[in-house]
Amino acid sequence: MAKYPVVVYGASGYTGMLIMDALIDQNIPFTAVARSAQRTREMMAQRVVRLESATYEIIEADHSVESLTRAFTGAKVVCNTVGPFGNFGLVAVEAALKAGCHHIDTSGEQGYTRQVRDQFGDLYRQAGLVVAPSTSYMYTFAEIAAELALETEGVDTLETATIWRGPRHSAAGVTVGSTASIFELFRQEQCYLWDKKLVPHAADASFELVLPDFIQPVFGLPWGGTSLPVFFEQDARVRACISAVGFYDNAVMQFVHQVGKKWETEYKHMSKGEQDAVIKHMVDSTTPVMPPRERTTIQRSVDVAIGRGQLAAVRATVHGVTPYISTGVLQAAAAIKLLDNEAAKRGFVSASKAFGHRYLLGFLEQRGLARATVTPL
Numbered sequence: 001m002a003k004y005p006v007v008v009y010g011a012s013g014y015t016g017m018l019i020m021d022a023l024i025d026q027n028i029p030f031t032a033v034a035r036s037a038q039r040t041r042e043m044m045a046q047r048v049v050r051l052e053s054a055t056y057e058i059i060e061a062d063h064s065v066e067s068l069t070r071a072f073t074g075a076k077v078v079c080n081t082v083g084p085f086g087n088f089g090l091v092a093v094e095a096a097l098k099a100g101c102h103h104i105d106t107s108g109e110q111g112y113t114r115q116v117r118d119q120f121g122d123l124y125r126q127a128g129l130v131v132a133p134s135t136s137y138m139y140t141f142a143e144i145a146a147e148l149a150l151e152t153e154g155v156d157t158l159e160t161a162t163i164w165r166g167p168r169h170s171a172a173g174v175t176v177g178s179t180a181s182i183f184e185l186f187r188q189e190q191c192y193l194w195d196k197k198l199v200p201h202a203a204d205a206s207f208e209l210v211l212p213d214f215i216q217p218v219f220g221l222p223w224g225g226t227s228l229p230v231f232f233e234q235d236a237r238v239r240a241c242i243s244a245v246g247f248y249d250n251a252v253m254q255f256v257h258q259v260g261k262k263w264e265t266e267y268k269h270m271s272k273g274e275q276d277a278v279i280k281h282m283v284d285s286t287t288p289v290m291p292p293r294e295r296t297t298i299q300r301s302v303d304v305a306i307g308r309g310q311l312a313a314v315r316a317t318v319h320g321v322t323p324y325i326s327t328g329v330l331q332a333a334a335a336i337k338l339l340d341n342e343a344a345k346r347g348f349v350s351a352s353k354a355f356g357h358r359y360l361l362g363f364l365e366q367r368g369l370a371r372a373t374v375t376p377l
């Protein structure tokens with residue numbers, strides 16, 4: 001049973017520990033939950049900044065609804081980082097509901113977002129609780145940009161791009177959990193929103209993104225479709241939303257695209273067990289260990305939303321640094337609102353709709369993690 005109001009689940013992981021950093025900065029006591037208390041203690045000692053000033057406990061729990069319900073009970077908010085969420089997410093969502101906790105997570109996978117909405121949205125609403133997937137760099141930054149564009153009267157169509165840079169000529173800097181989540185996307189349908197309906201992308205869809213922030217076009221992919229078309233599907237203001245993801249390093253994204261094509265021809269028809277083995281091999285060979293803490297001189301991001309109405313046209317851009325650190329900060333910003341009972345909606349909801357895009361942007365800006373510009377077109 002949790003002694004403190006905020007649970008960080010996946011407490012031995014890269015992102016879980018960054019959430020702890022951000023909670024400690026706000027002086028919020030937390031309960032760290034993971035499948036190995038010993039590993040969690042060791043990892044936290046190595047990685048969590050300001051741990052000496054934290055008020056916390058560690059609880060070991062299996063990844064099952066029963067065990068997690070026991071661990072979460074007593075808390076108000078669960079910050080869940082155990083992914084790939086398509087594989088592991090719903091167990092923790094169910095446990096948080098049973099424990100009477102709000103649930104926010106660091107997912108981004110569209111299929112999982114739809115499952116949370118369809119299987120748990122009403123149940124959370126009836127319980128007076130919030131379930132807000134994807135309260136994380138991807139795609140809360142793009143959602144903030146989209147909401148800034150929607151402040152222009154008449155905008156009903158959104159195109160978004162999420163573009164990120166890690167160390168030069170490699171995807172290093174992506175965590176083990178993120179790499180697993182990226183390769184899991186090949187198994188899932190990826191949709192965009194067109195005329196109020198979710199429509200599948202072609203399996204080999206890609207984009208040449210031309211933006212004023214870059215000299216050369218950026219090669220992008222639907223990246224599973226992103227969570228945004230699902231968040232905007234039931235938004236009366238929006239008729240269409242298409243989202244792309246790119247890296248500053250086009251070669252790395254081209255590599256992912258080639259793997260996606262190979263998935264379609266060679267792996268798609270394998271059994272789940274065989275596919276699991278293929279994905280495990282890909283993760284082990286591309287991301288063997290936990291990466292170091294991000295640096296503002298290296299990890300930088302641009303999230304853009306172009307909004308269009310009949311004649312209205314606007315571009316909103318959020319420039320950012322250190323996306324994983326930003327994810328920790330976004331989770332803490334959301335936890336503060338939930339602890340204060342200040343979420344604008346209950347049930348299934350996006351971070352911007354629950355906590356306010358201006359609040360989230362301000363929280364990031366105050367910590368030097370984001371800067372937004374809005375340009376009429």
Ligand SMILES: NC(=O)c1ccc[n+]([C@@H]2O[C@H](COP(=O)([O-])OP(=O)(O)OC[C@H]3O[C@@H](n4cnc5c(N)ncnc54)[C@H](OP(=O)(O)O)[C@@H]3O)[C@@H](O)[C@H]2O)c1
Nearest residue numbers: 010012013014015063083108136137138175176177178181
């Ligand atoms: N959308 C975004 O912007 C964004 C940002 C950050 C993270 N994420 C997502 O968040 C997830 C975690 O990322 P990360 O960077 O923290 O990865 P990570 O460093 O690999 O940590 C993963 C955590 O999940 C736990 N875990 C893994 N498999 C488990 C299982 N079967 N049962 C119970 N716990 C398990 C790990 O525990 P052990 O230590 O015991 O293995 C660890 O605590 C990924 O899905 C990633 O894509 C998304």
